[in-house]
Amino acid sequence: MTTSHTSRRAGGRRLGSHVFLLLAVLYFVVPLWWLVVGSTKSNSGLFVGTGGALWFDDELALWDNVTQLFTYQGGIYWTWLRNSFVYAFAGGVGSTVLAVLAGYALAKYRFRGRNLYFSMLLGSVMVPLTALTIPTFVLLSQLGMINTMWAVILPSLLSPIGVYLVRVYAVDAIPDEMLDAGRVDGAGELRLFVRVALPLLRPAFVTVLLLTTVATWNNFFLPLAVLRDPQLLPVTVGINQWQALSNAGAGGEQVWNLIVTGALVSILPLVAAFLGLQKYWQGGLSLGAIK
Amino acid sequence: MTSADRPREGTLLTSSTTAATPAAAPARAERARRRSAGALDTRRQWWGWLFLAPFTVVFVLFLLVPLGYAFWLSLHTKGIATGGESVFTGVANYVRVFTDADFLSGMARVGRFVLVMVPIQVGLAVAIALVLDTLATRLSKASRLLVFVPYAIPAVIGALMWGFLYSPRFGPANDLFGLFGLDAPDFLSRDLIFGSLVNIVTWQWVGYYMIIVYAALRAIDPSVYEAARLDGAGNRQIAFRIKIPMIASSMVMIVVFALIGTLQFFTEPTVLRSVAQGAIPTTYTPNLYAYSMAFSYSQFNYASTIAFALGILVFIGSYVFLYATRKQSGLK
Numbered sequence: 001m002t003t004s005h006t007s008r009r010a011g012g013r014r015l016g017s018h019v020f021l022l023l024a025v026l027y028f029v030v031p032l033w034w035l036v037v038g039s040t041k042s043n044s045g046l047f048v049g050t051g052g053a054l055w056f057d058d059e060l061a062l063w064d065n066v067t068q069l070f071t072y073q074g075g076i077y078w079t080w081l082r083n084s085f086v087y088a089f090a091g092g093v094g095s096t097v098l099a100v101l102a103g104y105a106l107a108k109y110r111f112r113g114r115n116l117y118f119s120m121l122l123g124s125v126m127v128p129l130t131a132l133t134i135p136t137f138v139l140l141s142q143l144g145m146i147n148t149m150w151a152v153i154l155p156s157l158l159s160p161i162g163v164y165l166v167r168v169y170a171v172d173a174i175p176d177e178m179l180d181a182g183r184v185d186g187a188g189e190l191r192l193f194v195r196v197a198l199p200l201l202r203p204a205f206v207t208v209l210l211l212t213t214v215a216t217w218n219n220f221f222l223p224l225a226v227l228r229d230p231q232l233l234p235v236t237v238g239i240n241q242w243q244a245l246s247n248a249g250a251g252g253e254q255v256w257n258l259i260v261t262g263a264l265v266s267i268l269p270l271v272a273a274f275l276g277l278q279k280y281w282q283g284g285l286s287l288g289a290i291k
Numbered sequence: 292m293t294s295a296d297r298p299r300e301g302t303l304l305t306s307s308t309t310a311a312t313p314a315a316a317p318a319r320a321e322r323a324r325r326r327s328a329g330a331l332d333t334r335r336q337w338w339g340w341l342f343l344a345p346f347t348v349v350f351v352l353f354l355l356v357p358l359g360y361a362f363w364l365s366l367h368t369k370g371i372a373t374g375g376e377s378v379f380t381g382v383a384n385y386v387r388v389f390t391d392a393d394f395l396s397g398m399a400r401v402g403r404f405v406l407v408m409v410p411i412q413v414g415l416a417v418a419i420a421l422v423l424d425t426l427a428t429r430l431s432k433a434s435r436l437l438v439f440v441p442y443a444i445p446a447v448i449g450a451l452m453w454g455f456l457y458s459p460r461f462g463p464a465n466d467l468f469g470l471f472g473l474d475a476p477d478f479l480s481r482d483l484i485f486g487s488l489v490n491i492v493t494w495q496w497v498g499y500y501m502i503i504v505y506a507a508l509r510a511i512d513p514s515v516y517e518a519a520r521l522d523g524a525g526n527r528q529i530a531f532r533i534k535i536p537m538i539a540s541s542m543v544m545i546v547v548f549a550l551i552g553t554l555q556f557f558t559e560p561t562v563l564r565s566v567a568q569g570a571i572p573t574t575y576t577p578n579l580y581a582y583s584m585a586f587s588y589s590q591f592n593y594a595s596t597i598a599f600a601l602g603i604l605v606f607i608g609s610y611v612f613l614y615a616t617r618k619q620s621g622l623k
Contacts, residue, residue, distance in 0.1 A: 018426070021419070024415075024434065025434045028498065029440075034455070053462055053466060097345075098349060099346065101343070104342055105342035111336040111337075124354055126605065127354065127358065127605075128551060131605075132361070133598075134591065135357035136353060137585070139357060154352075157353070158350065160350070189338040225586065239451065240451065240562055243565060263451055267448055274443045
């Protein structure tokens with residue numbers, strides 16, 4: 001009797017847990033569902049559709065919307081998307097390479113000033129990056145670099161948190177004995193890094209790459225501040241401009257269908273990357289949280 | 292934060308010294324060591340700096356220099372009153388900023404956002420992670436992914452999407468409230484915009500925090516639970532007495548992330564500004580205020596002062612929090 005009683009209670013708890021999870025999933029997924037549905041609607045369908053806000057209209061306009069993205073303002077949307085790729089790739093790969101080199105040095109080399117350097121690095125993690133954007137803008141404009149791709153890429157190379165994560169990971173992941181053995185066999189320091197350290201650092205490398213790529217892809221404040229030329233904007237800033245113009249009403253064209261479809265297309269690459277690279281990031285994102 | 296790395300520093304030093312002791316290293320390592328003596332260490336020091344050099348260049352150019360320059364700008368004033376010349380005015384800008392009602396109200400607002408948003412986000416993330424930790428069904432695996440997905444979506448797009456959902460013209464709110472015969476509230480009004488922003492940020496970040504907490508929970512040795520169960524502990528007690536204390540350090544970490552992010556609140560209010568006409572002034576958060584001072588009024592000196600003052604307050608805030616929780620986080 002007691003066993004059936006406890007199992008029923010356990011069953012009820014499992015049911016309760018599943019209901020809670022289901023509600024949570026609904027909360028996180030419904031807005032995305034709206035975006036998918038919205039991208040199939042025409043400009044007027046978004047206001048007065050036959051299916052309501054959360055269901056498809058009788059007429060599917062997805063294809064029209066996508067082709068209109070190619071023609072509207074000379075297909076500038078795809079230029080924005082390409083820019084986002086360039087920024088995310090350059091900023092992500094660049095800052096990851098720098099972070100891996102620096103994290104490895106801080107973990108495995110003993111040199112004068114190392115502890116001071118590391119303390120400064122930890123302190124800088126707490127410096128709000130947006131607080132740097134305004135002075136960076138003034139400096140770059142004095143160098144004549146405003147309104148160029150470099151104005152977005154170069155500041156994106158900075159990732160103190162990436163260095164911190166690699167350093168924490170490298171301390172345990174690379175045994176000193178292995179490095180010493182390599183040195184005895186006559187391997188140079190560069191060779192040791194490429195042949196011994198890099199393979200062992202792969203999980204940290206992938207994690208930092210993912211974090212920095214997402215950070216550059218999502219960046220808004222910096223490109224908003226340093227770019228004026230519409231041809232250089234990343235997709236985040238570009239779509240927001242369409243939105244602001246459409247909301248301003250007077251004079252501005254209302255392109256709600258393009259905003260919704262453009263938003264959907266712009267999130268597909270990263271969502272796909274995260275779903276496809278699950279096994280890499282699921283453990284990795286918590287690097288530094290678990291000791 | 293210096294104290295933060297001390298325990299790790301300790302372990303690092305001991306591990307490298309054990310590697311250096313002749314007993315631990317093979318005999319040929321000992322021979323090699325004698326052969327190259329001290330020269331190797333100096334050379335190796337140089338290699339350390341060499342690996343560090345590329346990052347250091349970026350660190351100096353895009354962190355230290357802008358920070359120093361912002362400080363320099365904040366000590367100077369340039370405008371019509373000074374004849375377009377940059378004039379040293381000392382702490383005058385700081386006196387102005389800390390008595391500026393717009394800055395102070397913005398600071399108070401992000402303070403309120405911290406008090407409301409951070410507990411909701413962390414609470415929800417921990418609750419979902421705890422439930423996921425006790426279940427191993429297909430549904431729980433799928434939920435873990437789906438809850439995380441918003442993290443992969445840029446804040447601009449997330450805010451834009453919620454802007455549509457809140458809007459009485461596009462959103463489903465009217466239909467949903469209509470089911471109960473009610474009128475939908477105006478989520479973009481002055482009264483409700485605070486909650487609407489809290490909701491956007493929560494939606495965006497809970498999944499990321501949940502993954503961090505979940506990984507920490509998975510790292511706990513399950514035999515601890517068995518021992519607790521033998522002592523008569525129930526699931527609830529295990530969750531609150533064992534699991535939560537054991538993941539305290541990752542909870543401290545996500546609170547710091549959330550704290551720093553919230554104090555710098557910028558993207559979501561900027562995006563919603565054009566939808567929620569009039570509900571979000573340009574002084575809504577300190578960052579918005581600094582942005583409009585710089586780019587609408589070209590007052591770069593004062594904008595830098597706001598940015599620098601905000602930076603100091605964020606720094607102090609996270610430092611105080613880390614100090615207060617140093618026991619829980621193990622960062623003693």
